[in-house]
Amino acid sequence: MRKIRTRLVLLFLLLAGLLAGPASAELIKVETGTSLRGVYLIPDTKSDTIRVSAIILAGEADSDGPEGLAHYLEHLMFWHADNVSNRTFHNRGGNAWVNGIVTNYYNEGGKDDLDDLFTFAGRLLTPLSLDEKFMRDEKKIVSREYDLRVSENSKWQVREQINRALYGANPVGRSLIGTPDSIAALNLEQVDQFRRAHYNAANMVLLASGNLSEPELRKHVLKTFGNVPAGIPNPQSWRDNPISEPLHNTLDIADDRANSNAYQYASLSEWKGSGDGLQDIYTTRFLAELLSSNLPGSLAKPLKIDNFVVSAYNVRLDRKLRNQIQFFFQSRPDEGVAPPTVAEKLRASLAELAGRGVPEKSLERIRKRMAREASRRGDEPDYILNRALRNLTAGLEPNTSADHVARIASVTKAEVDALIRAVADSHRTVEVNLTNTGS
């Protein structure tokens, strides 16, 4: 009876999702006949602006040079690509970022700026043509970025230490920005080598959103990339190198500039999932949402509400390696609470949840929340774009809003239970007790 009811609920949610569409904006895969890995359009007739995102499917995980190489190249490549027709001012604005696995360059402008937008994207696949001193000096800028983001941010530094320890020799644990020493060790030869290896059409996905038709997009893609050779696709072979060696590591760090205690915990567990990588993303999202929520089964109740153990925390679940799931917990203990107390309470909470399974009612509330959001935001280009970037980072193709809704409806309690059991029973754990020793 329970199974039938669950199925009926799933069917209802599925239909509700389907009836909510077709959304005015939806992801369309566009065949262009070029060598690009993929071209997608999110048409949005309500918008006056057009955004072109060029995603290179390579990042720090594909480097074996000093840490921070992919990020340094992103800086250089942005300025190189930005220098369209030697113009001083552009009627477009954009930026770029790295996440360790992919590198995203994006620009926004009006319809009159389409040539400028696509020329920028096209220049990403051409050799760097910047003044050599400018390129060398850009390392100083990267160092200033390190100052800005990392130098006063103990949590960032700790997170990077955890990643390195958790992933051992696997390059997915490398630091995105590097350290002052590694940044200083970067050189233009390494940069060019990385660029030649990875900045090619076979590793580029183009996502355009805004008031643009399919033929217009095709025309500009052909004009820009029609004669660009494919190059060699990045195999991202690090995804297939799981780490089986057990590790249980606790780092105690005293920091006189931290001014507050912190506790961070990360684990790596064997988790095969359902065999459908994209569906597994939804299962991990359900569990992360539940653990972060205020619902029964969350970590808020035992750690933050019923007991004053942490005043703030966040949870992430990522599958970077094929059959392994990473759990990451970052927290700020309540004043007077020692980090080991947080560790004890966290483990107990995860073990308890794994033992009894996630509360079915809570799971359905999470499903309803996500379905509501999908229904409301299903036609927002940013919502579709962020999902696409998440999928590309996971080594998967972007999915449509209709598929998104169907997958939310399809997550099962059994899969979420299996995931929380895996998280609670991890073979590699790294935890950091950061103790404030400042005045």
Add this chain to the structure above:
Amino acid sequence: MRNSVRLIAASLLSLALIPQTAFSSPKMTAHVSPAGHQFFYVPMDDAQRTAVAITWASGLPTGPGIHEATARLGIELMLNGGAGGLPPDEISADFEDLDAGSRLWVQPGEIRGFVVAPDDQLDRAAEIANLVLAQPALDNRWLERQKRNLLRDTRIRNATATGLAWSLAREIMLEDHPFKRFWTAAPVDEIQSISAPQIDTWHKGAFGTADLTITAAGTAGPETVARAIDLALAGLPKSANPNPVAFQGPRIRPGTIVLHDPDSPKSLIMTLGELPGAPATDDDIYGIATAVLGLGKQSRLFKAIRSQLRAAYGFGAGMESVARHHRLLRMGGEVDTALLPQALDAMRQSYETFRREGIAREEFPIARNFHLQRIEQNLSRPAGMATMLMENRLNAGSAEDFETLANRIEALERTAVNDTIMANYPPFDEMLTIVITPDATAIADACVITAVDEWRKCY
């Protein structure tokens, strides 16, 4: 037949000749809810949600033994400690179910709040908001926790170069004014002694229904909005607590102060000057001017300090509100300690050129277009629309000011913006420059101090 073709052609031609605004002009209407609350509403056909924003005119708590930060703690306690007999997790989870958003915060002279929710959930969102506003638990155990959190967060912020620079700026500009005590959450012992009865007294006085400004935007329609407003405000006393704190504006003391922090891993420059408290219609002029000076990769300061001098990752300018009708121009960023004096010189030169010559012919249309896009972005969502309408109301703008925003921006001319820059942006030498650095000798002729409270020796 031929005539009709001509007619169509003529219509198309006329369409092309009509200047097209980037977005349709919002239309504001005034209403009164059944309980008697006046509100202003903008319909947004495609929004799918509705936002309701409320501002209470509210002075800071004052009196013997009462710290101004009581209001900040009170808000945190209301939001986190449970309400209406419901424990914190239950009330939060109920709200999370609605696909809604909310915020409640306090600033000098005002308590601001908004709720945004799908139309069919607006009533429930308003009911939950009402529990928080009218029946917060104000539990003593949670109060002690929030006090500890406030002090910790203040300590964390003051340990950063940016936090230190702002602490010093507030000390210099505000001295012992209550606004400074409100923002700095100091001294520690006074924060620690804030009591539950004090919070309760503040709460009872702050949340009345007699001096409110209410705006709304979205798809729900004025009747639904009126019901939500009445639900949200039900049970609140019909009183007002404006108690305005007298404020003549921040006192900008010109000069350069170096706060020497030998342990700082970096250097930071922050320059502050006062801008006129602009009426609603001038906001866009200042917005465009300040963006040309220091917003984004094409801005003057970014090009001078990052692209040319290569001394910083990010360097720019913005406007900061001290209180309604009192705002600051802020310039600065983190810079390479070895290039600190050069960065300061480059900033001064770039700013003075900007002030002397204004915006160049080729810069202006791009800057105006970017500004229009930012406004469009704000107005594309109900919360942004309700907030911008709220600013219009609180700044005593007219309905026309609000409704003609896009046309006004499109019609702005370079000369008008440049006239404002030349007349109202203060000379560099009349501004306060604060430098946080591990190198005490980096800036010649600066007044060097080693702690925030030493600033008086510089004047």
